[in-house]
Amino acid sequence: MRTLVIDCATENCSAALFEGEGEGDMLRLIDGRCETLGRGHAERLVPMIAELPDGGRADRIAVSTGPGSFTGIRVGLAAAKALALAWRADLVGFPTLALIAAQARAQSGAVPVGVANNAGHGEWFVQEFAADGLPRSDARSLPPPEAQAALTAEQVAGSKAEALVAARGFGQAWPLLPDARQFAALPQSLLLPDPHPAYGRRPDAAIPNKGTTGRRVDNSQRAG
Template sequence: MTTETTAEPFHGRTLVIDSATEACSVALFENDALLAGDFRMLGRGHAEALVPMIAQLPDRGRAARIVVALGPGSFTGVRVGLAAARALALAWGSEVIGYSTLAMVSAIARDQAGAVPVATAMTGGHGEWFIEGFAKDGSVTRPLTSLRPDAAAAAVTEEVVAGTQAQALVAARGNGTALAIWPDARAFPLLPAHALTADTRPLYGRAPDAKLPGGLPGPQG
C-alpha cells in the first residue's frame, strides 16, 4: 500500500467516516476541534445507518476533506465507508484520504495507556485475528497480518494489546494488559500524520479467498 501522507496541518472542516468494523462512527471537525460526532455498535446494517448519521452532522457533514477508514475489517463495512466518502467527495469537490483501522485503535490505546508500544488484535475472517505492532510514536514495528488465535498470541510481544480481540489474546498468552477498543472517528486527532494516506484502496489483512479464471485474485475479506 502506498504510504503517501498528508503531513501539513489542515485548516478547515474534516469529515471522518469509520464503518470498517462492528462499530460505525462519524465525526466532523473544524481544524482539530470536534464539532459533532456519533458512534454506534451496529454489528450489521452499516449501509442503512451511515448516510443518516452523516446527515445529522452540522451542515450535513459537508467538509473540504473527507477521511475514511480503509480496513482491515468487514469487507462490506469497508466498502460502504469508501463508497460514501467517494460519493460525497465528488458532490462537494472534497479531498479524500484514508487510514488503517488498526492505526486508529493503536492511537486510542496510546492515549489511554501512555506513549508505549502497542499491539493491535482485531477480529478477522475465517476465525483469524488481524494483528499489527506499533511503536510509541505510532510507527509500524510489525506489519499487518492475519493469523489463527494461537499463532497471533505467540507472535505478539508488546505488553499492551488493544482491539476487539485484545482480552482473548492476553488470556491466551497469559500476560499483558488488554484494552478492548473499537475504532472511533471522534478520536481522529489522535492519529499521527504519518498514518494518513492518499491511497484509498481497501486495506486487507489476508490473502484473497479465491482466484478468478486465469489466476487473478478474487475478492478479499
C-alpha cells in the same frame, strides 16, 4: 478547515466532524456518532453523517481503509468518494488498526501497543505499533496461536485483546473498536492519499474457474 472522518470497517459504524489542521490539539471535534451495529452499515452510515452539523460537509474526508470487514470497508470508501466528489473535498485514507492503537495510547500513554482484532473465520488481525503510534510491523491475519506469538507489546488493544492477553498470560487489554471521534489521536503521517481497500486477507467469495463449481465461505461473523 473541516474534516469528516468515516470508519465502518468493523462492527462499529462511526462518523465525526473536526475543525482545524494538523493533529492532536490542532484538531477540534465538532460532533460525532458511533454505534456498534455488526451489520447494516450501508443503511446507517449516510443518515449518521447527515445528523452532523451542516450535514457533515467538509473540506477533507478521511476514511478507514481496513483491514476489516469486506462489506464495511467498501461501504465507507464508496460514501467517502461520493461525498468528496459532490463537495469537491480532498480525500485521504487511514489504517483501521492504527486508529485502534491511537485510541489505546490516548488512555495508556505513549507506549508500544499491539492490536488484535477479529478477522473472521477463526483468525485475528494483528499489528504492532511503536510508542509514537507508527507501525512496527505489517498487518496480518493469523490463527490465534500465531497471533499470540506475533504480539510482544505489554499493551494490547482491539476486539480480541482480552482473549490474546489471557491466552499468553501477561499484559493489559484494551477491548476497543475504532471510533472516528478519536481521529485526532492518530498520527497524521499515516494518512494515505488516493485511498484503496486493504482487506488484510483473501476475499470470502471468488469467481470460480471454468470447469469448477467454486465455493463460498460463510461470512456470518463479518461486520458490515
